[in-house]
Amino acid sequence: MSSETMTQTSGAERRIVISVDAMGGDRGAADVVAGLAASAQKNPEIHFILHGDEAEIGPLLAKRKILVGRCEVRHAPRVVTMEDKPSQVMRHGQGTSMWSTIESIRSGEAQAAVSCGNTGALMAVSMLQLRKMPGINRPAIGALWPSTNPAGFNVILDVGADVRAEAEDLLQYAMMGASYARNGLEVMRPRVGLLNVGTEEHKGRPGMKEAHDLIAGQAEAGHYDYVGFVEGGDIPSNRCDVIVTDGFTGNIALKTGEGTAKLISAFLREAFAATFMSKIAAMLALTSLKRMQKRIDPRRVNGGVFLGLNGTVVKSHGSADATGVSSAVKLAFQLAKSGFNERLAARVAPAAAAGQDPALSKDGTTG
Numbered sequence: 001m002s003s004e005t006m007t008q009t010s011g012a013e014r015r016i017v018i019s020v021d022a023m024g025g026d027r028g029a030a031d032v033v034a035g036l037a038a039s040a041q042k043n044p045e046i047h048f049i050l051h052g053d054e055a056e057i058g059p060l061l062a063k064r065k066i067l068v069g070r071c072e073v074r075h076a077p078r079v080v081t082m083e084d085k086p087s088q089v090m091r092h093g094q095g096t097s098m099w100s101t102i103e104s105i106r107s108g109e110a111q112a113a114v115s116c117g118n119t120g121a122l123m124a125v126s127m128l129q130l131r132k133m134p135g136i137n138r139p140a141i142g143a144l145w146p147s148t149n150p151a152g153f154n155v156i157l158d159v160g161a162d163v164r165a166e167a168e169d170l171l172q173y174a175m176m177g178a179s180y181a182r183n184g185l186e187v188m189r190p191r192v193g194l195l196n197v198g199t200e201e202h203k204g205r206p207g208m209k210e211a212h213d214l215i216a217g218q219a220e221a222g223h224y225d226y227v228g229f230v231e232g233g234d235i236p237s238n239r240c241d242v243i244v245t246d247g248f249t250g251n252i253a254l255k256t257g258e259g260t261a262k263l264i265s266a267f268l269r270e271a272f273a274a275t276f277m278s279k280i281a282a283m284l285a286l287t288s289l290k291r292m293q294k295r296i297d298p299r300r301v302n303g304g305v306f307l308g309l310n311g312t313v314v315k316s317h318g319s320a321d322a323t324g325v326s327s328a329v330k331l332a333f334q335l336a337k338s339g340f341n342e343r344l345a346a347r348v349a350p351a352a353a354a355g356q357d358p359a360l361s362k363d364g365t366t367g
Contacts, residue, residue, distance in 0.1 A: 016336050016337055017047045017109065018332050019113040020101065022057055024080060024115050027116075032322075034325070035323070039329040039333070074100050076097040076100040079098075080118050086120040089118070101114075102122075102129045105311040106130055113312070114329055114332050115313070116315075116318050117318070122313070126306055137168060138161065140176060140247070140306075142176065142305045143305075144184075144331075145243075145254075148237060151187060156235060156245070157180075157242075158250050159247065160247045162246075163246065171214040173307075174192045174244045177307075178190045179343065181241045181242050184335065189224065191240040192222075192224045193230030193240035194212055195244065199230065203229070212229065235257070312336055314331055
């Protein structure tokens with residue numbers, strides 16, 4: 001099946017094509033293909049261009065009937081490893097599954113990309129091929145964090161695209177995060193908080209007060225409400241919908257949260273297996289325990305979105321299993337289907353660059 005055929009609309013069905021790096025993850029192509037099969041089972045509109053070693057991928061696809069006619073394989077003989085430096089990949093990345101994956105976005109064959117590969121290399125390749133949106137200084141990685149908000153999640157950015165962030169960058173993160181919350185979580189008027197070591201205005205590193213004033217000053221233009229400084233304990237709370245920070249702090253917070261979720265699960269298993277009575281209690285509470293496990297399972301919110309590029313790229317965890325890959329693909333599918341990146345480009349980037357109030361779109365919605 002050609003790419004042109006895959007991207008056409010047939011009747012009432014609109015085909016969303018996701019470009020997927022089959023080789024970049026720690027678990028190999030088998031878990032990636034299993035994740036695609038799970039996604040295809042749930043979404044009849046979804047199709048894939050799968051990049052990697054055709055000799056390895058072919059037999060895996062042959063076992064998944066759900067992917068027949070919905071997956072095109074692009075042979076890429078080389079793999080970007082977790083040890084490869086981004087600068088090396090930028091110079092010598094052609095022929096790798098990661099490079100080929102992003103190339104399908106640049107050519108317009110696919111509406112979004114997913115990779116479990118090296119984060120730094122993926123960002124470097126994405127920036128090289130897709131380029132930054134006009135007016136964006138530094139792209140950011142936005143991630144979903146389980147919270148007590150009605151939507152069930154908060155958006156946090158940046159979580160690792162760049163360890164640096166000036167006041168102007170944090171303003172752009174606020175605007176991009178607000179747009180992500182509107183389109184990804186359907187929060188029409190997102191509440192934005194700036195992560196700091198305290199809520200008092202005099203606290204924080206140099207530049208935080210400037211960022212605080214900039215984000216507050218652009219709240220109306222960005223169609224969000226600014227709640228001021230927030231602390232680490234507010235990340236999973238219902239105080240705000242979007243948490244803005246630099247990539248160094250955000251990445252540490254994200255990894256700490258994921259580790260804590262795994263620790264809680266391990267402690268609960270240990271506690272309920274301690275005695276005969278605790279095992280009985282576990283059986284009685286099984287439904288509630290499964291519900292809680294699902295809410296804090298890092299695989300369920302697997303996938304950070306590269307914001308500020310001319311294309312939708314979702315970075316999955318390197319250790320993602322089939323469930324994690326399926327979650328990342330689901331996120332890419334939802335964003336592609338909603339036209340999220342087009343909305344972001346049309347509104348947030350020009351507004352961030354010019355400091356102007358973006359007009360409402362013709363249908364009365366905002367990006």
